[in-house]
Amino acid sequence: MTDAFLNHETDASLKHALDAAVQTCMPEVIRMRRYLHQHPELSGQEIKTSEQVAEACVRLGLEVRRNIGGYGVLAKLNTDASLPWVVLRADMDALPIQDAKEGSCRSQHPNIAHACGHDSHTAMLLGAAHVLTRMKERLRANIAFIFQPAEEICEGAQAMLADDVFAGIQPEAIYALHVYPYLPSGSIGLREGVMCAAADMFDVEITGRGGHAARPHECIDVILVASHIIQALHHIVSRRVNPLQAAVLSIGQIHGGYASNVMPEKVSFSGTFRSLKPDTHDQIRTKMDRIIRQTAEIWGATAQFSLRQATPVLNNHTNRLDHARYIFKRFLPNIALIDIAEPSMGGEDFAAFLSDIPGCLFRLGTGSGPATRYPLHHPCFDIDEQAMQTGVQALSLLALQA
Numbered sequence: 001m002t003d004a005f006l007n008h009e010t011d012a013s014l015k016h017a018l019d020a021a022v023q024t025c026m027p028e029v030i031r032m033r034r035y036l037h038q039h040p041e042l043s044g045q046e047i048k049t050s051e052q053v054a055e056a057c058v059r060l061g062l063e064v065r066r067n068i069g070g071y072g073v074l075a076k077l078n079t080d081a082s083l084p085w086v087v088l089r090a091d092m093d094a095l096p097i098q099d100a101k102e103g104s105c106r107s108q109h110p111n112i113a114h115a116c117g118h119d120s121h122t123a124m125l126l127g128a129a130h131v132l133t134r135m136k137e138r139l140r141a142n143i144a145f146i147f148q149p150a151e152e153i154c155e156g157a158q159a160m161l162a163d164d165v166f167a168g169i170q171p172e173a174i175y176a177l178h179v180y181p182y183l184p185s186g187s188i189g190l191r192e193g194v195m196c197a198a199a200d201m202f203d204v205e206i207t208g209r210g211g212h213a214a215r216p217h218e219c220i221d222v223i224l225v226a227s228h229i230i231q232a233l234h235h236i237v238s239r240r241v242n243p244l245q246a247a248v249l250s251i252g253q254i255h256g257g258y259a260s261n262v263m264p265e266k267v268s269f270s271g272t273f274r275s276l277k278p279d280t281h282d283q284i285r286t287k288m289d290r291i292i293r294q295t296a297e298i299w300g301a302t303a304q305f306s307l308r309q310a311t312p313v314l315n316n317h318t319n320r321l322d323h324a325r326y327i328f329k330r331f332l333p334n335i336a337l338i339d340i341a342e343p344s345m346g347g348e349d350f351a352a353f354l355s356d357i358p359g360c361l362f363r364l365g366t367g368s369g370p371a372t373r374y375p376l377h378h379p380c381f382d383i384d385e386q387a388m389q390t391g392v393q394a395l396s397l398l399a400l401q402a
Contacts (some may be wrong), residue, residue: 014138014400015331021131022392029127029392030385034105036119040094040112043150046071049092049122051311053147056126059131062145069159073147074168077132079139084172086402087357088395089350090125091118091151100379115381117179117366120146124388128395134382141402144169146353154199154310157352163350173320174359175398176350179390181373183338183365183386188328188394190341190362192321196314197246197274198281199347200307204229204292208301210265219263223256224388226267230254232291233271240287246279248345249273274345276313302329314351316360324360327401328394335390338365364391 041049050071057075065074067334071092094114095123099107107113114120129145146165152157183189206229208220230251237247249271256267273288275281289305296303328337340363350361366383367373374380 004173011330015032017135017138018131018331018393018396018400021134022127022389022396024134025127025130025392026389028130029123029388030345032126033120033123033385033388036122037105037114038108040107040109040114040119041092042096042112043093043153043155044070044086046092046149050147050149053092053122053126056222057145060129062129062133065143069149069156069161069163072160072163072165073154075129075145075147077129077136077139077143077145079136081143084141084402085144085169086399087144087146087171087174087353087359088125088128088399089146089148089174089176089353090121091156092122093150093152093156095152095377096376097379101382113379113381116152117381117383118151120179120366120391121177124395126391127388128399131392131396132399135396135400136398138400141172141399142169143399144171144251148393151349154201154347154349157311157349161352161356162288165331171357173402174353174357175320175324175395176359176361177334177364177394178348178361179365179366179383179387181367181381181383183363183367183376184336184391185365185368185372185387187336188362188390189338189340189365190321190325191343192316194276194313194319194343195361196343196346196348196351197276197315198278198313199272199274200281200285201270201272201310202288202305202307202337203268203270205266205268205304206296206301207266207303208257208299211263213261213263216263220300221263222265222267224271225296225301226254228255228299229292229295229303230269232295233288236284236287236291241280241283245275245277246345247273247275247280247284249284272347274347274390276343278313311347311349312351312355314348314354315352315360317358320358321360324362324398327397331397331401332390332393362394364394
């Protein structure tokens with residue numbers, strides 16, 4: 001019997017066992033995704049979500065550690081102490097957005113929604129845990145499942161690392177996926193090198209002198225000052241950054257004022273900026289600080305500027321991406337693999353894990369019609385749940401073929 005025939009038989013046997021295990025767990029994957037979608041929790045507040053996840057892992061017989069870096073969960077599938085460790089990661093937090101969808105699965109909590117798909121990420125990773133415990137005898141590695149909090153504020157990965165999430169193990173590889181409404185449902189998007197931008201968050205508070213709106217000459221108008229600063233900040237990207245170096249700056253919040261006829265003493269605003277190159281990032285930081293402080297000073301106000309370096313550029317490791325591509329082609333021949341031409345300007349704190357461990361992030365296509373093609377962070381965001389089967393298969397295969 002030839003090696004090629006043996007490999008074919010082995011592949012066929014593995015694929016048959018995988019398909020059976022995935023089909024068995026999919027009803028629970030969909031149920032869990034819907035439950036989490038109805039009960040979202042904000043970054044750093046994932047108490048009930050982490051409890052649900054931890055209990056599900058305990059029922060699967062996994063070794064579970066809770067409250068890592070906040071409400072993070074680590075579940076370990078130990079197969080053999082002599083084998084390497086492979087890590088699969090999902091995020092759990094939701095966004096402060098009102099769910100504008102109709103239907104029974106919409107969020108039951110006002111102004112909180114899973115508008116970025118983290119509910120499905122968590123459900124799919126639990127599905128992969130179900131599959132891999134069922135197929136444990138076929139594993140050639142120990143598997144760690146990370147359920148991460150606070151991704152949306154780019155704090156969870158660093159917090160889990162600071163809390164020694166990998167105590168006692170040395171991961172050889174780490175993988176994650178992110179749903180993507182711009183790709184056809186069930187397809188997989190791959191990109192070598194830079195996948196996501198570095199992201200910083202910032203807050204600005206302007207202090208002036210309040211008074212009556214009818215006597216602005218007696219006041220220092222902080223709303224006017226803030227408007228000048230905001231306009232100047234937006235000009236950094238268009239006029240001070242090389243147009244061949246991708247960057248974006250956006251203001252997401254502004255707060256100030258009490259009434260239409262009152263000039264407030266303070267106004268604050270918050271935002272984010274992203275870039276694909278460290279030099280560009282440093283250039284933006286320097287220019288922001290100067291613009292904010294000098295503009296406020298010109299108008300007689302003072303400004304407090306705080307900056308949080310949230311997450312670095314996410315670089316997929318070439319060898320791990322190539323390995324993932326090979327595995328998907330070999331075992332998922334009917335799944336479309338799509339090369340993503342351009343990096344995303346979105347930040348993703350999975351980059352913190354990739355700083356120390358070889359791995360990659362891939363996209364899972366979830367768009368199948370108008371209702372599932374709303375962009376990430378849109379109030380009507382939703383996914384085609386059938387795509388989750390591909391996600392469970394892909395995560396499971398990366399562990400089985402480590």
